[in-house]
Amino acid sequence: MVSEPNAVIAVDIRKLTVKFGEFTAVDQVSLSVRKGEIFGFLGANGAGKTTTIRVLCGLLVPTSGHVRVAGYAPEDGLEKIKTRVGYMSQRFTLYDDLTVAENLKFSGSLRGIVGRKLEQRIEELLEFVGFSRATGAFVKDLPGGIKQQVSLAASILHDPEIVFLDEPTSGVTPGARERFWKLIRELAGKGKTVFVTTHYMDEAEHCERIALMKDGKIIALDSPGGLKASTFRTPLLEILPSRKMAEGSWLPQLRAHPAVESIEPYGMRYHLVISDPARLGEVKAQIPPSFEISQTAPSLEDVFIRLVEAGFIK
Amino acid sequence: MKWQMKWSRIIAVLRKEVFHILRDPFTLALALALPLILVLVFGLAIEFNIRELRMAVHDGDRTYQSRGLTEVLGSSGYFKLTNEVSPVAAMGALEGERAKAALIIEKNFGKQLGSEQVARAQVLLDGSDNSTVGLILGYLNGVQKIAEHKFLPEVASSNLEIRTKYLFNGELNSRWFTVPGLLAIVIAILSILLTSLTIAREWENGSMELLLSTPIRPLEIVIGKLVPYLVLGLGAATFVYLLARLGFGVPFRGSHFVLIPGVLLFITAYLTQGLLISVITRRQQLAMQLSMMTGLLPSILLSGFIFPIENMPPFFQVFTSILPAKWFIQISRGTFLSGSGFAELATPFLALFVLNGVLIMLATKNFKKDLEP
Numbered sequence: 077m078v079s080e081p082n083a084v085i086a087v088d089i090r091k092l093t094v095k096f097g098e099f100t101a102v103d104q105v106s107l108s109v110r111k112g113e114i115f116g117f118l119g120a121n122g123a124g125k126t127t128t129i130r131v132l133c134g135l136l137v138p139t140s141g142h143v144r145v146a147g148y149a150p151e152d153g154l155e156k157i158k159t160r161v162g163y164m165s166q167r168f169t170l171y172d173d174l175t176v177a178e179n180l181k182f183s184g185s186l187r188g189i190v191g192r193k194l195e196q197r198i199e200e201l202l203e204f205v206g207f208s209r210a211t212g213a214f215v216k217d218l219p220g221g222i223k224q225q226v227s228l229a230a231s232i233l234h235d236p237e238i239v240f241l242d243e244p245t246s247g248v249t250p251g252a253r254e255r256f257w258k259l260i261r262e263l264a265g266k267g268k269t270v271f272v273t274t275h276y277m278d279e280a281e282h283c284e285r286i287a288l289m290k291d292g293k294i295i296a297l298d299s300p301g302g303l304k305a306s307t308f309r310t311p312l313l314e315i316l317p318s319r320k321m322a323e324g325s326w327l328p329q330l331r332a333h334p335a336v337e338s339i340e341p342y343g344m345r346y347h348l349v350i351s352d353p354a355r356l357g358e359v360k361a362q363i364p365p366s367f368e369i370s371q372t373a374p375s376l377e378d379v380f381i382r383l384v385e386a387g388f389i390k
Numbered sequence: 391m392k393w394q395m396k397w398s399r400i401i402a403v404l405r406k407e408v409f410h411i412l413r414d415p416f417t418l419a420l421a422l423a424l425p426l427i428l429v430l431v432f433g434l435a436i437e438f439n440i441r442e443l444r445m446a447v448h449d450g451d452r453t454y455q456s457r458g459l460t461e462v463l464g465s466s467g468y469f470k471l472t473n474e475v476s477p478v479a480a481m482g483a484l485e486g487e488r489a490k491a492a493l494i495i496e497k498n499f500g501k502q503l504g505s506e507q508v509a510r511a512q513v514l515l516d517g518s519d520n521s522t523v524g525l526i527l528g529y530l531n532g533v534q535k536i537a538e539h540k541f542l543p544e545v546a547s548s549n550l551e552i553r554t555k556y557l558f559n560g561e562l563n564s565r566w567f568t569v570p571g572l573l574a575i576v577i578a579i580l581s582i583l584l585t586s587l588t589i590a591r592e593w594e595n596g597s598m599e600l601l602l603s604t605p606i607r608p609l610e611i612v613i614g615k616l617v618p619y620l621v622l623g624l625g626a627a628t629f630v631y632l633l634a635r636l637g638f639g640v641p642f643r644g645s646h647f648v649l650i651p652g653v654l655l656f657i658t659a660y661l662t663q664g665l666l667i668s669v670i671t672r673r674q675q676l677a678m679q680l681s682m683m684t685g686l687l688p689s690i691l692l693s694g695f696i697f698p699i700e701n702m703p704p705f706f707q708v709f710t711s712i713l714p715a716k717w718f719i720q721i722s723r724g725t726f727l728s729g730s731g732f733a734e735l736a737t738p739f740l741a742l743f744v745l746n747g748v749l750i751m752l753a754t755k756n757f758k759k760d761l762e763p
Contacts, residue, residue, distance in 0.1 A: 130599075133603045134603070135599060135602055135603055155605045158603060158604060158605045159605055161603075163600070163603040165596055165599055165600050165603075167595070167596030167599075169600060171406070171410075171597065173409065173410060173413045173414070174406065174409055174410075178406070178409060181402075182402055182405070182406050183604070185398055185399065185401070185402030185405075186399055186402055186403075186601070186604040186605070186606050187604055187605070188396070188398065188399075188605070190398060
């Protein structure tokens with residue numbers, strides 16, 4: 077038994093269940109996140125990601141199960157948790173009719189940071205997030221990506237050990253998303269634990285580990301590479317149909333082939349999974365010759381489609 | 391859990407709220423323009439007094455006595471007389487809405503008056519306008535007394551004379567009565583509407599969740615948010631007070647040390663009601679509608695501001711007791727017009743205390759429940 081608060085485990089969840097009346101939002105979830113890890117939470121809307129985060133931030137009391145955040149359980153006093161975590165909610169983070177400086181000062185004051193120390197900290201963080209505009213600008217006049225950066229600054233003003241980011245990059249440009257993820261990696265580099273939810277599969281690749289949630293349950297939890305390897309044990313073919321033959325009888329025929337496990341649309345293309353690698357040539361022969369066929373490495377999107385949408389069970 | 395209130399956090403919320411108010415044209419306009427508009431509408435445009443009421447007169451007697459009677463009526467200031475050639479013409483004036491009342495003096499009026507018989511003059515009133523009928527009857531009663539005194543001094547002095555004397559507002563000036571009541575209406579609108587909107591707004595755009603993810607306590611949020619509106623409400627109340635005193639010449643006969651605690655109690659009651667509404671609805675639109683329905687309308691219609699509570703059916707006389715406005719209007723009118731002190735106003739003050747307690751209890755209970763669904 078270790079008597080000191082967990083030094084290495086930042087977030088520990090054991091059989092967490094949250095019910096809203098009859099509806100079970102989070103169902104028997106267990107996981108633990110290492111200190112300094114970037115942990116991703118993936119899932120459709122309503123899968124239970126936000127509810128789990130709200131419990132971890134001390135905003136919601138679980139129906140059953142145990143959580144420890146930064147070494148403290150909610151029973152030890154929510155204030156202990158609240159002072160050690162930063163939370164950036166998906167819906168709202170800043171007040172539109174306040175300036176950047178006013179918003180940050182407000183967040184700081186709520187956290188008990190005042191005076192010269194607050195000003196220094198604001199300056200430091202604005203530099204960190206790469207905010208180069210006037211701090212007297214109203215938040216409503218800022219573009220989405222900049223708003224997100226300022227929001228991040230606001231949620232880490234008090235130098236929290238763990239940062240919860242709930243869909244931090246929804247609705248911003250790809251460039252801004254990329255810059256934001258650079259900030260997340262820098263935070264993790266400084267020893268912060270980052271717990272992030274996202275809709276974007278390409279973003280999830282940045283995470284060290286990912287939990288896939290569906291209907292309140294975790295259906296897979298691994299590193300991006302591990303998830304791909306365990307979900308796709310057989311080759312994945314990418315088929316690019318020629319434009320004029322995109323529709324036709326080849327698709328149902330291929331789907332009916334005994335060696336084809338699944339075929340899913342993937343943008344303009346199709347991703348095809350073969351159940352028996354030995355019959356690869358046989359399957360290829362079924363595809364019209366005008367199509368481009370290549371063997372490809374599965375992306376997280378393939379994993380997500382297979383596990384969450386197609387309901388594939390290993 | 392150790393309960394520690396941090397002033398720095400309250401002040402942070404307070405500062406933020408002041409920024410919101412100063413930058414929101416709607417709130418500012420409501421706070422500044424509304425009291426002015428209400429005072430002007432209720433104080434100037436709506437006249438509850440009746441003056442120069444048109445009365446069609448047919449004098450079929452044409453004697454010294456009948457002329458005396460019409461003279462008394464005409465000089466009272468309440469009536470404006472028009473002469474009609476026949477009783478039928480007088481009736482016609484009434485039916486044609488050219489007059490609110492008709493007086494028909496029969497041929498032998500003077501003779502009967504002199505011969506100790508009962509002298510009769512007939513007054514016809516337009517019963518379809520029942521807001522004026524009561525007043526006219528009251529005036530006529532007074533006119534009759536004057537007439538009796540004029541024509542039958544010996545009778546009047548020997549008989550017991552019933553005289554109505556209106557205390558405190560001797561002229562029955564409706565403005566004196568209305569404007570102190572307006573204090574209640576203005577405070578009701580500002581307090582309930584603005585607080586319910588400000589907190590519902592935080593719920594609606596999700597910032598309440600963000601606030602609660604910091605160590606700030608719900609009570610600190612509430613205090614920080616309510617104080618600016620308390621100041622705004624007090625400002626509006628002061629404005630109405632000054633307008634009443636200086637603009638309308640309403641006397642202030644009581645003590646400010648009685649009125650001010652009354653105002654404070656009343657504002658907190660409605661601030662808390664606004665808070666309760668926003669905690670329950672969490673939506674600005676709904677909060678606004680509920681504020682209007684439970685705050686503004688009852689304050690105007692059921693508080694005694696326009697319609698006297700004594701004239702309401704027994705159920706409403708009891709029901710209106712849950713309205714803080716009913717009690718505050720008693721305090722306001724009492725201090726303004728009759729110079730009442732705490733002793734005379736013990737019931738309204740006690741009632742406001744109880745209502746405050748109940749509202750605060752309900753609001754905090756619901757607020758806590760909402761945080762931890």
